[in-house]
Amino acid sequence: MSAGIVNPAFADLVAAVQANCNVSDARHAREMTLCTYLLEMRELFRWEKGTAQTATLPRADVGTWLARREALWAAIEGECYRPLPLAGGSIDPYDAATVNRALLPAGLVYGAGIGRFGKPQFFVGTLLREEWRDGLRVLVAGREHARDLSAAPAAMRGETVFLRLESLARVLWEKAEAWTLKHPDDALKAALDAHGFAAEPAAALDRMVAAEAETLILHELGEREAGRLLGPEWERILGGFERRRAELFMRAARDHLADCLVTLPALLDRGATAAVHFWFANLDGMRRELFPGAWSAYAAWRDGDRGRALEAVIAAGTGHWQGLCTNVLAACRGAGDCERAVEALSFAAEARF
Numbered sequence: 001m002s003a004g005i006v007n008p009a010f011a012d013l014v015a016a017v018q019a020n021c022n023v024s025d026a027r028h029a030r031e032m033t034l035c036t037y038l039l040e041m042r043e044l045f046r047w048e049k050g051t052a053q054t055a056t057l058p059r060a061d062v063g064t065w066l067a068r069r070e071a072l073w074a075a076i077e078g079e080c081y082r083p084l085p086l087a088g089g090s091i092d093p094y095d096a097a098t099v100n101r102a103l104l105p106a107g108l109v110y111g112a113g114i115g116r117f118g119k120p121q122f123f124v125g126t127l128l129r130e131e132w133r134d135g136l137r138v139l140v141a142g143r144e145h146a147r148d149l150s151a152a153p154a155a156m157r158g159e160t161v162f163l164r165l166e167s168l169a170r171v172l173w174e175k176a177e178a179w180t181l182k183h184p185d186d187a188l189k190a191a192l193d194a195h196g197f198a199a200e201p202a203a204a205l206d207r208m209v210a211a212e213a214e215t216l217i218l219h220e221l222g223e224r225e226a227g228r229l230l231g232p233e234w235e236r237i238l239g240g241f242e243r244r245r246a247e248l249f250m251r252a253a254r255d256h257l258a259d260c261l262v263t264l265p266a267l268l269d270r271g272a273t274a275a276v277h278f279w280f281a282n283l284d285g286m287r288r289e290l291f292p293g294a295w296s297a298y299a300a301w302r303d304g305d306r307g308r309a310l311e312a313v314i315a316a317g318t319g320h321w322q323g324l325c326t327n328v329l330a331a332c333r334g335a336g337d338c339e340r341a342v343e344a345l346s347f348a349a350e351a352r353f
Contacts, residue, residue, distance in 0.1 A: 012085045014145045017110070017124045020081045020093050021148035026073035028119040029149050040149050041066055043170050047147065053173045081120070093122060096157060100139070104130070109139045111162040114239070115152055117247060123147045125164065133217055136224060138163055140213075154216040161220045165209055168216070172208050175281070176201070188281035190302070194274035208278075215275050218266050222258030230254070230325055237332050246339045249346035250328060252286040257321035260314045268307045276301070291317070293353050320353040
């Protein structure tokens with residue numbers, strides 16, 4: 001049972017995983033903003049049809065496919081998630097550990113869990129390699145055989161990181177493609193220039209995937225350290241949220257703590273110039289709103305201060321983000337409405353750094 005063969009058992013497994021992906025999309029896709037929804041649907045079309053990233057999509061075909069997909073979602077929205085057919089019985093679709101005990105020896109990897117805003121996420125792909133990083137298991141997937149609309153390039157479940165290179169490549173190409181429409185002189189331009197994107201886009205994409213895969217692993221290592229500091233209460237609170245801003249705020253605060261603990265110090269220590277540019281190119285939304293002080297330090301780094309300002313803001317930021325996360329936990333313990341308390345904290349000036 002390996003990538004590309006037409007083993008009936010493999011086909012049944014992929015069909016079951018894809019069916020669960022479709023149910024998840026049916027229930028949650030409309031919660032996206034319109035812009036995000038259309039971009040995600042475009043990339044799902046590319047993946048499903050095997051269309052090259054560089055190819056121009058036929059607008060009429062995309063429109064017809066989109067209408068059919070939305071009709072499918074309307075028909076299956078109320079369906080239950082399917083157990084997965086594996087030798088010896090049917091496995092709960094969230095029991096990735098059991099599924100992978102069967103799949104990893106066959107060169108496949110399966111991921112399942114709850115993503116942002118409570119959306120279940122599933123995928124099955126070809127296993128490229130297995131790594132161990134500071135006691136953390138990393139399963140690296142290449143070609144994906146089943147996936148949902150919101151394909152997260154990396155996720156940590158327990159003590160295992162699932163790294164999806166095909167999804168990462170799609171995200172990076174989408175960002176690069178968007179940049180080419182306006183050519184702003186920003187952090188993304190600096191990152192693309194560092195990889196030689198203008199001269200050889202395809203080769204640059206390969207370099208970007210390799211570099212950003214390492215950044216994602218570092219971030220997950222940071223998430224583990226942040227989790228040790230915050231304890232299980234953090235995930236329990238986050239998992240019960242319904243308000244988008246409250247959830248985005250909690251995720252952004254923990255992301256910054258993780259990156260100040262591990263990601264940014266490691267990138268600076270390694271002299272990973274392109275990756276630092278990419279980190280700032282990805283600093284958007286709530287994460288950007290909360291960390292305005294990072295930008296002046298980044299500007300000083302670009303001007304040649306050898307990272308002194310960045311090192312200072314990272315060191316001070318570690319204490320700030322840990323303190324902010326501690327305040328979030330305290331606010332929830334003392335409030336009747338935890339979400340409302342967290343949402344109010346997200347607007348406070350002291351939450352910014």
